[in-house]
Structures are given as structure tokens and as C-alpha cells.
Amino acid sequence: MASQDIPDPIKDFKGYQGSLFKSLVAATAAANSIPVEEWGFFRSLDRQFAKDVDQAGASSLAIGNALLQQCAVDCGLTVKSFDDIDDVVERYGAATDVCDGLLEKADHCLDEISGKHTPENFKQDNPEVTQIATKDKLEYKFLHANNVVRPQMKFKDPVNNSSSVPFERKIKYKPHALVPLDSTIVAEDKSLPHPYEYEIEHIEYPKSMFTVTEPEMYKPYDTTSPTWVDTEEALLDMMKRLEGHQELAVDLEHHNYRSYQGFTCLMQLSTRDQDFVIDTLELRDKLWMLNEYFANPEIVKVLHGADSDIVWLQRDFGLYIVNLFDTYFPTKVLDFPHHSLAYLLKTYCNFDADKKYQLADWRIRPLPQEMLEYARSDTHFLLYIYDRLRNELLEKSTSEDGNLVKICLQRSNEVALQKYEKEVYDAENGLGPGGWKNMLIKWKYAMNPQQLAVFKALHSWRDHTARDEDESWRYVLPNHMLMALVERMPLDSSGVIGCCNPCPTLVRMNAQAIAYTIQQAKMNALQTTKEQGFKEETAESTKIETSTTAAKNGSVTTTMQVQQVKRNASDVDPSLFDLKKVKKIRTETAAKLEKKTSALFGSCL
Structure with a gap:
């Protein structure tokens, strides 16, 4: 068919x-016009025909x-090219795996074209609550929703x-700076x-922090409500309402299941008279403005267990x-029996x-009222608890300058x-x-x-995939499924999917690549084991041989070291x-022995 007759796709x-x-039908019919068993006969009759067939x-x-x-690249596979017809027959399964991957991707693309994957079809469902009973009879409520749009x-x-x-x-x-913002790259990593390292290490605390006062x-x-x-x-x-306050209670709600690094979904901030719940998903690029208060050394920021929040x-x-007071450390210094915020x-x-809502999906919007109340409770009482703890630390200090308070502040600074x-x-x-070692x-x-x-x-594939897809390794391939794959070591896509029940989405999409990864790892390990075994079985010994040679003026004695290599009789060259x-x-031997001339075709061969 002429190129001009081919329609534009x-x-x-x-x-x-x-x-x-x-x-394709015409090419297939032409290829099948001559029976396979007669190809050799026609090749022998016409040399040009044989050349054309070989070239085709x-x-x-x-x-x-x-x-x-x-x-194969599109499917995430690594496949070696075929050398000849025998190689095609022997390794045709590799071509089948690639075709399976293409068909699966084509099916996914057809779903998108047909509108099954359009944003309208991924509207978030109403949140559902699943109760999970534990041994201590505490029921955790896993509040989740289907088709939650990924905030990232x-x-x-x-x-x-x-x-x-x-x-x-x-x-x-950098507000409240004692030194300019340093942008010098650290050579090691x-x-x-840290932009506020100097300010934290040279902080001058307000005197009110070391004075016993009546807790507010x-x-x-029950009669107050948070501001959304x-x-x-x-x-x-x-921020205008925060002006004039000397203490702020802060807490965060985080999500890390559908994200590799995780992200903050909610910030709870409380003053002495009001609670605020901030949607950090909507205001992610605006919250830097809070450094006016967070970096102010005159304002105490009260958190509990702030290692992750920082x-x-x-x-x-x-x-x-700057000026962090972590209420976790007083519970250690005062030797409390428990150290949680709940205590x-x-x-x-x-x-x-x-x-009960610790397992809630904080990405859900709009946020259900029960989740809003749960989040608010973490900071509503925290400033009163701070007053009580600070007074106890001051009362039990052995010096007038409140040494126990300083110990807690020093540890809090290390966290900050x-x-x-x-x-x-x-x-x-x-x-x-x-x-993988842990x-x-x-x-x-x-x-x-x-x-x-x-x-x-x-394990390496899981981490690499999680980074590329911005998913957690728990979502990509949970530990128990990874160990099931390690135990069975399947070599095809169906075996990979069979080891994972229910099969994670990314595992199903990359089943061929996973099977190939397993196959390559097994081959590399087998080769390494053979090489190590060969080295262990090869024993080297040194033998001293002495020979005497007669000369005209006497005999000459020569001593030499001969290295002997002992091999097991069962060792056979795997090649x-x-x-x-x-x-x-x-083939090479036949090429050397074949004649360049023929009685039938002359010297044209």
C-alpha cells in the first residue's frame, strides 16, 4: 500500500x-503461502530467493x-533481544509478559477515555465509621471515606x-532574628x-516562666466551640486575635499512608479563651506567616511530645x-507513672x-463534627496543664531560679x-x-x-516505587505480603498476584516487573553461591621441590616452590x-570448514 493511501491516525x-x-493479513498470507517444510527446497532452487528470505x-x-x-520500557521490564528463531521459540514467554503488560495499560487508558477515571467519578463519599475492638475493650473508630482526592x-x-x-x-x-538568615550549605549532607539555631541557644526566657502563679x-x-x-x-x-497572648497551645494531625513523606492535615491552636482549628491543606503556602508568633521568644509555645510536630x-x-515548652518532659522530671497527654x-x-479516632483519615473534607471536637480537645486544656506543671516544677526545685523548669526547657530546646x-x-x-536490616x-x-x-x-523496589508514586511503603506492598513473595519467589505475574491477597494496586500494575526482579535476584544469588563454593572447594597448597643438576665443577642444588591446586573430581565446567x-x-567451526565454491552455484556463495 502506498504511503499516500495510508489514512492519518x-x-x-x-x-x-x-x-x-x-x-498484517496480507503479510501473514504471503508468509504462509509456502509450507514450512518446503522452504529449504525453494531456497536451494533460487539463490536470490534465499537471500531475500534471509534479509526479510x-x-x-x-x-x-x-x-x-x-x-518493555513502558511496562517497567528488562528483556534481552532475540538472537534468532531458536531464541524466539525458547524465550517467547518474555514477549508474552510484555504483551500482557501492554494490554493491562491499554485497559487502564480505555477506562480513562470512557470517563471512568474522570474527576467527576472520584467524588468523595460520605465518611464511614468502622469500629475496631481491642483486647482492653477500647473501641477504636476508623473514620474513612472512599475516593478521597489526594491533597498533594x-x-x-x-x-x-x-x-x-x-x-x-x-x-x-526570618522574623525575630538575632542573626541573619544563613543560607550556607552544610558540607556533610x-x-x-537550622535558621533559628542561634536564637534558640541564646534565648532569654520571660521572668514570668519562673514565678509561681495561680493557674488560669x-x-x-461543652459551652464553647472552635473557630474553623x-x-x-x-x-x-x-492572627489579630493572637496579639497580646503570652502562651499558645499547638498540636498537629498528620497523614502518612497515601504519601511517602507524609503531610500535615490539621493544626490546632488554642489561647486562654479561644480554640482555632486550621485547615493546613488549604493554607499550606500561607502558614509561614505564623512565624511572627512561633519564633517570638516572648511567647511560650506549649506542645506535648513535640518531636514529630517540630x-x-x-x-x-x-x-x-523558639521558646518551646514540651509538657512531656515534666512528666519525666516529676516521675509521673504515665507520660501521655491523656494521663x-x-x-x-x-x-x-x-x-477512638486516632485512626481517622484527616484528609476528609468537610471535616466531620466529631473529628473536629476530637482535634480541639488536644489543645483546649493544655495551657492550664502547663500552669499546673510549671508550678509543681518550681515548688520542687532545689534552687530559687527554678532549676527543674530549666531542665525541661533545655530538653525542649533540644527538640526544637x-x-x-x-x-x-x-x-x-x-x-x-x-x-531492610530493621x-x-x-x-x-x-x-x-x-x-x-x-x-x-x-525491599528496594518497594522503596523506589513508593518514592515515584508518592505513596507509603505500607500502601505499595505491606510487610506480610513482601515476606510471602520472599517465601514463594514466584517467577510470573500470576504467581506474584497470587501471593498478595488482596493484591495492592501497584503490585498488580507492576506484576511482570516484580516477577522479573525476583528472577534476576535468584539468578544473581545462584551465581554468587557458585563462585563462593568454587573458591572454598579450591584448596591451594605449596610444595617444595628440590632438584640436583650435575655441573663440571660440581653439583648444583635448586630449590623451588610449586603451587598445587586441588580440585574435586566432581567439578565440571558449567560452560x-x-x-x-x-x-x-x-557454527564457527562449520564456517571455517565450509567451501567457498559449489559445483551447482559456482563461486557465488
Whole structure:
């Protein structure tokens, strides 16, 4: 068919599809016009026909290999090109895996074209509550909703999970600075220093923090309600209300299941007379303005167990806290029997903290009222608890300057000086919080060398996929499913899917790639084991040989060291069983022995 007769696939896809199908049918019919068993006969009759057939076969194989490699890349597979017809027959399963991957992706694209994956079809359902009973009879409520839109899709700051790119801090303006904002890169990890390190280390605390005062009672919980802040205007109005307050209670709600690094979904902020709940998903790029209060050393920021909150504030909003009082440390210094916020709420406020919503999905919008009340309770009473704890610390201090308060403040400063850094994946040694070594120690699963290699390879694939897709490793491939794959080591996509029930989405989409990863890991481990075994079985010994040679003026004695290598009689060169190598040697030998002339065709061969 002439090129001008081929329809444009963009303008007339059906016409193009029909012409392509006709061409394929014509080519197939031409190839089948001569029976396979008679090809050799026709080749011997016509030398030009034989050359044309060989050229067409080589061209077809090259086109097929090019298509195979291109499609394998799209499917996330690594496939070796075919060498000849025998290689195609022997490894045709590789082409089948690639085709399966293409069909699955085509099915996904057809769903998008048909409108099944449009945003209108992904509207969030009404939140559902699932109760989970535990051994202590406490019912946790897992509040979730289907089709929750991923908030990071709307973030103005793009998510970068690459471990090779250091975290870029978000602070551009530094209020309450004693030294200018330092942008000098630290040589060791190529990151920037903590912008408020000097201010935290040289802080001068307000004198009121070291004076026993009457605790200020909190407002009634049942008769007050929080203020919802989800617009810039509401944020600016809240900031005006914060002016003049000397203490602020702060808490955060975080989500890290559908995100690799995680993100803050909610901020609770309370003064002595009002509670604010801030939608940090909507105001993510505006909350840096709170540094006017968070970095002010004259304002005490009260948090409980602030280790995670400090780094979340830095990572998501560029917020830093100067003058932190972490109520966790007084519980240690005063030797309390328990150290949780729930214990402090019960002890000082006789309030039973409802922890039934700890498993709630804080991405849900609009936020249900029960979740809003739960979030508010974490900061509503915290400033009163701060007053009570500070007074107890001062009363039990052995010096007039309140040494126990200073101990808690010093430990709080150590928390505030934490600096957020991305987690680096150590594929070789498995070190770090997310490394494979910790999981290996925790599970205590006995593995042979092949299983260990598969475990490392799958663990690395999981981390790499989680970073690329911005998902947690728990969402990509849970630990128990990873260990099931390690135990069975399936070599095809169906086996991979069969090990995971229910099969995670990303595992199903990358089943061929996972099977190939397992296959490669097993082969590499087997090769390494053979090499190590060969070295162990090869024993080297040194033998001293003495020889005497007669000379005219006497005899000469020569002593030499001869190295002997002992090999087991059962050792056989594995290359003897390499059929490809044998075939190659046989072909080369035949090429050397074949004649360049023929009685039938002359010297044209």
C-alpha cells in the first residue's frame, strides 16, 4: 500500500486501523503461502530467493526486537533481544509478559477515555465509621471515606521524594532574628543549617516562666466551640486575635499512608479563651506567616511530645518554634507513672480523652463534627496543664531560679533544634529507619541465600516505587505480603498476584516487573553461591621441590616452590552445558570448514 493511501491516525483512526489490519493479513498470507517444510527446497532452487528470505527475516527480527524493547520500557521490564528463531521459540514467554503488560495499560487508558477515571467519578463519599475492638475493650473508630482526592495534587510546592536531592527549607523571611538568615550549605549532607539555631541557644526566657502563679482555668469545653480557619482572610483575622497572648497551645494531625513523606492535615491552636482549628491543606503556602508568633521568644509555645510536630512544621510550612515548652518532659522530671497527654488531661482536668479516632483519615473534607471536637480537645486544656506543671516544677526545685523548669526547657530546646531531612535509602547495608536490616531483625525469618537476595531486591523496589508514586511503603506492598513473595519467589505475574491477597494496586500494575526482579535476584544469588563454593572447594597448597643438576665443577642444588591446586573430581565446567555457547562454537567451526565454491552455484556463495 502506498504511503499516500495510508489514512492519518489522528484524523481517521478507524481508517488507519483498517489499513493496518489489511497489511498484517496480507503479510501473514504471503508468509504462509509456502509450507514450512518446503522452504529449504525453494531456497536451494533460487539463490536470490534465499537471500531475500534471509534479509526479510533479519529485518522482521530487528523490527520485532525494537518494538519489544520499547514496550518493555513502558511496562517497567528488562528483556534481552532475540538472537534468532531458536531464541524466539525458547524465550517467547518474555514477549508474552510484555504483551500482557501492554494490554493491562491499554485497559487502564480505555477506562480513562470512557470517563471512568474522570474527576467527576472520584467524588468523595460520605465518611464511614468502622469500629475496631481491642483486647482492653477500647473501641477504636476508623473514620474513612472512599475516593478521597489526594491533597498533594493541589500543593503549590511540588513533592520531591528523591533521596539524592536534599530537603529545601521553605523559610524565606526570618522574623525575630538575632542573626541573619544563613543560607550556607552544610558540607556533610548538602543541607542548610537550622535558621533559628542561634536564637534558640541564646534565648532569654520571660521572668514570668519562673514565678509561681495561680493557674488560669480553661473555658468550659461543652459551652464553647472552635473557630474553623480555611481561608487567608480567616487566617489574618486569627492572627489579630493572637496579639497580646503570652502562651499558645499547638498540636498537629498528620497523614502518612497515601504519601511517602507524609503531610500535615490539621493544626490546632488554642489561647486562654479561644480554640482555632486550621485547615493546613488549604493554607499550606500561607502558614509561614505564623512565624511572627512561633519564633517570638516572648511567647511560650506549649506542645506535648513535640518531636514529630517540630519537623512537620518545618517540612510543610517553614515554621520554627523558639521558646518551646514540651509538657512531656515534666512528666519525666516529676516521675509521673504515665507520660501521655491523656494521663495529664485526666489528672488535672478530669477529662477523658476520646482516642477512638486516632485512626481517622484527616484528609476528609468537610471535616466531620466529631473529628473536629476530637482535634480541639488536644489543645483546649493544655495551657492550664502547663500552669499546673510549671508550678509543681518550681515548688520542687532545689534552687530559687527554678532549676527543674530549666531542665525541661533545655530538653525542649533540644527538640526544637531538630532539623528535617529526607530519609536516604541504603540498599547495600540496609541501614536507616526504612532500611531492610530493621525489618529483617524484626521478622526473624530464616532465609537461604536466594531468598535473602529476593528480599533485598523487593525491599528496594518497594522503596523506589513508593518514592515515584508518592505513596507509603505500607500502601505499595505491606510487610506480610513482601515476606510471602520472599517465601514463594514466584517467577510470573500470576504467581506474584497470587501471593498478595488482596493484591495492592501497584503490585498488580507492576506484576511482570516484580516477577522479573525476583528472577534476576535468584539468578544473581545462584551465581554468587557458585563462585563462593568454587573458591572454598579450591584448596591451594605449596610444595617444595628440590632438584640436583650435575655441573663440571660440581653439583648444583635448586630449590623451588610449586603451587598445587586441588580440585574435586566432581567439578565440571558449567560452560559445557551452555547450549548457546556450544551452538556458537559449532557454527564457527562449520564456517571455517565450509567451501567457498559449489559445483551447482559456482563461486557465488
